[in-house]
Amino acid sequence: MTHRRAVLPLVFAVALLAGCSSGDDAGGGFAGGGGGGLSCPVPVGPLAFAVSGRANSPAPGLPQSVQDATVSVLTRAVDQDYRPRVTLIDLDGRPTSAGSDTFTTDAGNGIAAEDDRNQFLNGFGEALTGLRAxxxxxxxxxxxxxxxxxxxxxxxxxxxxxxxxxSTVAPLDFRQRGLLDAPPAETVEALRATNALPGLQGVTVVLAGLGDVAEPQTALSPAQRSSLVALWTAVAEAGGASCVAVVDEPRGGDAPSDVPPVSLVDVPPPPTITPGQATTLPDDNSVGFQPDTAEFRDRNAARAVLTPFAQFVGESPTRRLALTGTSARAGALQGQVDLSARRAEAVKSLLAELGAPADRISTRGVGSEFPGYVNDVGPDGRQLPGPASANRTVIVEPSG
Structure with missing residues (x-):
């Protein structure tokens, strides 16, 4: 038999096992079976892995379900007499192709073909875990x-x-205030308007490790991770992906050492009630609203966030809350004021449901006319999703 060994100028391994073997060992740490299946069928065709060996993200590796899918593609390729190309992309500040190779075998029986597959996966595995930004x-x-x-x-x-x-590179730079909380549809439209969507027409996309960080990057809350997953799913779909699968298996461990720096992304903590201090309720998946409405994105999540605020008011007859709704600079000012006022009223209504005396809660809306407004309109007149999201808040001012 002949097999063109992986010649990728990489170093990639998922739990490297030396040499090639047959039987249950799939090679390169690709242990067949044992992982949950992906929500998308993975076709027999070219495979491209965009993997980071960078600061602030766990060292490179593949979840078990992705390993299983990779083994399956190579196994079915032999049955179909197809030679899949496998490419590894080095994900850093300037992504490049780290190399590619084509899996091929002329083995005359199943065991020999499996040996070839395992040897190929070993080379691919060595390349992956050694990948560095x-x-x-x-x-x-x-x-x-x-x-x-x-x-x-x-x-x-x-x-x-x-x-x-x-990501920390424009046009999708999460260092931009509010971008992590922005509605995915707004961010996608901003990318579409500048022809910045990725070209994924007709491919299956598998997203793994989203929201899983390594020190010193601050960890994301469940709501923030949910926002991040929703955004990248929307980006892949808008880019033309035929199916998008999200792998929930968490990735952990330290980031690789001796790699170029990656800026830290500011991760706002959950809002808390502090007597005498104003608290800003952000436009996020915990207490934010559906676009252009006063309907909470997740009413149960909003109840969890607002419960301590309701308890604060109820603990003393002298305590009060002043709620001020703010908005992005979209449309006429009166429309901004009306929407921000309705959102402040929605927060008041939920606080009342939670036991807070409604007569000790005042509301008003100011639209985009407030101290701390961040410019959310670009030079071309288009809305900037991150700053626009940062401007959509309800400010809570406790007293008493």
Whole structure:
């Protein structure tokens, strides 16, 4: 038999096992079976892995379900006499193709073909775990686009993204205040308007490790991780993906050492009630609203956040809350004021449901006319999703 050994100029392993073998060992730490299945079928076609070995994100590796899917593609490729190309993208501040190879075998029986597959996976595995960033920062959007191009060909392909998803390069830079909380549809439209969506037409996209960070990056809350997953799912779908699978298996461990720096993304803590201090309720998945409405995105999550505020008011007859709604600078000022006032009233109504005396809670809306407003309109007149989200708040001022 002949097998073109992986010649990727990489170093990638998921739990490297030396040499090749047959039987249950799939090679390179790709242990077949044992992982939960993906929510998308993975076709027999080109495979492109956009993986980061960078600061602030766990060291590179593949979840078990992705390992299983990779083994399955190579196994079925032998049955179909197809030679899949496998590409590895180095996800850093300037993503590049770290190399590619084509799996091929002329083995005359199943055991020999399995040996070839395992040997290929060993080489691929060595490349993956040794992958290290070369450029500072993290450009997840460009890595996805490069992987999408690499997964093209005569058959539908698959793109696998393995990263925390906290990109720090424009146009999707999560250091921008409010972007983590912005509605996915707004961010997608902003990317579409500047032709910045990744090219993923017809490919299956697998998203792994989103929201899983390594020190010193501050961990995300469940609501923040949910927002991040929703955003990258929407980006992949808008880029033309035929199916998007999210792997929930958490990734942990330290980030690789001796790699270029990646800026930390500010992760706001959950809002808390502090006597004598104003608290800003952000436009996020915990206490934010559906776009252009006064309907909570998640009413149960909002109840959890607002319960301590209701308890604060109820503990003393002298305590009061003043609620001020603010908004992005979209449309006429009167419309902004009306929407922000209705959102303040929605918060008051929920506080009353939680036991707070409604007669000790005042509300008003000011639209985008408030101290601390962040410019949310770009030079071309388009709304900037991050700043716009940061401006959509309800400010709580306790007294007494």
């Amino acid at each position: 070369r450029a500072p920062e993290a450009d997840v959007l460009s890595a996805l686009d490069l992987a999408g191009r690499s997964a093209g060909g005569d058959r539908p392909g698959t793109v696998v993204l393995v990263d925390s998803g906290l």
